[in-house]
Every structure is written in C-alpha cells, then in structure tokens.
Amino acid sequence: MLKWTSKLVGCLAAAAMALAGGGALAQSDYPTRPITFVVPYAAGGATDVAVRVIAEAMARDVGQNIVVVNKAGGGATIAAKSVAEAAPDGYTVLVAVAANLITNPIILDNVGYDPIADFEPVSLLSANPVILVSSKESGFTTLGEVIEAAKADPGVIPVASYGIGTPSHLAIELLEAQAGIDLIHIPFNGGAPAQTALMGGHVPLMMNILPSEVEPLKAGEVVGLAIGQMKESAFAPGVPTFSEAGVKDFEALTFFGLVVPAGTPGEIVERLNAAAQIALTDENVVATLTRQGMAIWPTTAEGFGEMIATETTKWAPIIKAAGLK
Structure with a gap:
C-alpha cells in the first residue's frame, strides 16, 4: 500500500490571520470566479473523462464553474510548467500524474519546473x-x-x-x-x-x-x-x-490528482481538498470511474504530498538503472 499518512493538512492559519482585511476576505470568499483545471493529455482520454466529471461535481460544491483545459505534449510536462508559472491564487489547478510529477522530471533535462518545490498538493483522486x-x-x-x-x-x-x-x-x-x-x-x-x-x-x-x-x-x-x-x-x-x-513487496501504480502552484494559501488548498473529497462520493463520479476500472483514492493534501515524495524516491533509482537518465 502507498506509504502515506492520513494526518490533517496544515491550514496556515497564522499566515491567514496576518493578512490585511481585504486579502483575508478574498481568501475566505474563494472562489469568486471560474477555476481552470489543466489536463496534461488530449481531450477524450480516460483521465480527461474522469477529471471532467470530478470537476463538475467540485464546481457544484464550490459554487463556481470549473473549466477543463487540455495541454498535451512534452510527456505531460507542458501542462505542469504552465501551472507552475501561474499565480498562486487557486484559480489554476494542475491534473498531476506520474509522468509530470515523478518520472519525466527525472528522465528529461530541464522540464522548467521542480515537481516538489513548485507545487502544493491538493488531493489524490485515483490510483491504479x-x-x-x-x-x-x-x-x-x-x-x-x-x-x-x-x-x-x-x-x-x-x-x-x-x-x-x-x-x-x-x-x-x-x-x-x-x-x-x-x-x-x-x-x-x-x-x-x-x-x-x-x-x-x-x-x-x-x-x-x-x-x-x-x-x-x-x-x-x-x-x-x-x-x-x-x-x-x-x-x-x-x-x-x-x-x-511470488515477487514480494512489488507495487507499481499510476495515479492522477490535483496540485496548485507553490505559495497558494493553505485556506484555498483546504477548500479545494474538501470539494475533491465530496466529489469523489458523487454518484456520477463513482459510476464513471468504476466503469473505466479506476479506483477512487481520497486523501488529505499532506497525504498526497507524502505519496509524491515516496514515489519519487522509489522510482528515481529504477529510472537511472534502466539507462533512462
């Protein structure tokens, strides 16, 4: 089983309290306009279909539209780079997969972002x-x-x-x-x-x-x-x-989840995580993912971050031993 914990995500409450009144109000009112989910694959694929139904359910919870944008290419790194460079305000969210957070940042030279330092994890959605x-x-x-x-x-x-x-x-x-x-x-x-x-x-x-x-x-x-x-x-x-x-402790999973640019306020991360957890219980979401053979894996933001770190540590030596780096 993936080595993450279920500890509650830190809310950065002290930082939020230190904000000026207008800034604090803006965060507590989040979201006030549509949110964009950036999918690293072309439209119509299994991940894209699953993300779209999850986005619809999350949109109902947060009270704003969630627009799904497809930015394929570069082994899923083009989408990741665009989100890493976006404002850390919770309105641009990356659909994170193994390719753009774990494997290709190791395999490829200069993807243009650091998969750990440049993102804040929000939630794992599915692991298979x-x-x-x-x-x-x-x-x-x-x-x-x-x-x-x-x-x-x-x-x-x-x-x-x-x-x-x-x-x-x-x-x-x-x-x-x-x-x-x-x-x-x-x-x-x-x-x-x-x-x-x-x-x-x-x-x-x-x-x-x-x-x-x-x-x-x-x-x-x-x-x-x-x-x-x-x-x-x-x-x-x-x-x-x-x-x-007969092959003890063998585990290899693919996944997709949500991350936002580093520096996104903790209150916003928490709001997105809460909406994701609710969405993963939605009847249409469950039916769609089940129909595609996808397992639902709800997590805290911190749990998803621990999973990313663990998987990176695991696969880096395998990638190097295979001569891919």
Whole structure:
C-alpha cells in the first residue's frame, strides 16, 4: 500500500490571520470566479473523462464553474510548467500524474519546473495498479511460470509496454530487479498497438495499467498474471498480487490528482481538498470511474504530498538503472 499518512493538512492559519482585511476576505470568499483545471493529455482520454466529471461535481460544491483545459505534449510536462508559472491564487489547478510529477522530471533535462518545490498538493483522486497479462497463445497462466522460464532462458521472453519511460516500462524494470530475471522489453507507441500485438500473439506478455485490461479480462481475451498493488482488485477478480504470486513487496501504480502552484494559501488548498473529497462520493463520479476500472483514492493534501515524495524516491533509482537518465 502507498506509504502515506492520513494526518490533517496544515491550514496556515497564522499566515491567514496576518493578512490585511481585504486579502483575508478574498481568501475566505474563494472562489469568486471560474477555476481552470489543466489536463496534461488530449481531450477524450480516460483521465480527461474522469477529471471532467470530478470537476463538475467540485464546481457544484464550490459554487463556481470549473473549466477543463487540455495541454498535451512534452510527456505531460507542458501542462505542469504552465501551472507552475501561474499565480498562486487557486484559480489554476494542475491534473498531476506520474509522468509530470515523478518520472519525466527525472528522465528529461530541464522540464522548467521542480515537481516538489513548485507545487502544493491538493488531493489524490485515483490510483491504479499495473497488471501483467499474457496472450492466450503464450501458454503462460501464472507469474511463476514466467519467472521460471525467464530464469531458464534469460533475455529470451518478450514483454510489451506502451512506451519507453512509461509506468508500464518502469514496472517491467522493477519486476526484473525484484524477481532477478531478464526479459526483452518491446516498447510500443501507445497502449492500443501494444494490446493489438499481444492479442494477435505477436508478443506473449504485456505490462499494462489495470483500467485498460478490465474489458479484455472480462471477455477472456487475455490472462491476468499479477497486479501491482498490495491487495487484490475488484476490477480483476481472481488475479493475484505480485506479492501473492511470488515477487514480494512489488507495487507499481499510476495515479492522477490535483496540485496548485507553490505559495497558494493553505485556506484555498483546504477548500479545494474538501470539494475533491465530496466529489469523489458523487454518484456520477463513482459510476464513471468504476466503469473505466479506476479506483477512487481520497486523501488529505499532506497525504498526497507524502505519496509524491515516496514515489519519487522509489522510482528515481529504477529510472537511472534502466539507462533512462
């Protein structure tokens, strides 16, 4: 399980009390105009769809419109840079993902922002594990069979990912390190071509994110070998965790949440966090995320910040060992 605590977020009350009357009033009245959520992906994708229904629910709670803007590109860093440079007033919010807060700031040179220093965490919204799946033709029905075969013939078994430096690729690197095996990484340009190659029998294995494999698992088109969290998932019934399947303490998750520019007053962070927690209980939000196979993960602002720090510490050496930095 992700190593965060549930301690209450600090409210910076002393700083708020020190403000002049007009400034304090402006914060307590927040928001007085529409808020912008910046999504680092193109419109129409799973994360974008989920964020839009969450934004609608949050807008009802805060009493202002929330406008969702898509700024794709740069491995999700273009959106992050634009928010890092925005005024710290709570009206520009980044949809934070592993790519723009953890992996790409390590992999890429000069993304233009510091993922820790330049943002204030607001809330995690959803976290989802990777899943190792096999094709029906591969003959692999358990993770143990894959590990046994890989140890017998190192560097022979191919495993697909949806791109170099993606969570699926890094999870493969983590699996190799923790299981002591050597696989052949086959990166594809996105999840769709990787899935096509898997289901066509061109590669025997794929490391993917669980939401993308929910329907293929239901249809019996792929075999689920292991999921990358510490407990089994209702979205993949009968599929063991990596720990249960023999690779102890293996955990690899993708996520999305909300952050604001550093320096945003604590009172505003608290207001956004409270609205997010309410939104995550909204019937339409729950139905939409469940339909997409996404798990809801409400947190305090501090809890999300601790998760970001923990994940950064975890993945930095994996990225460097893989030669990505």
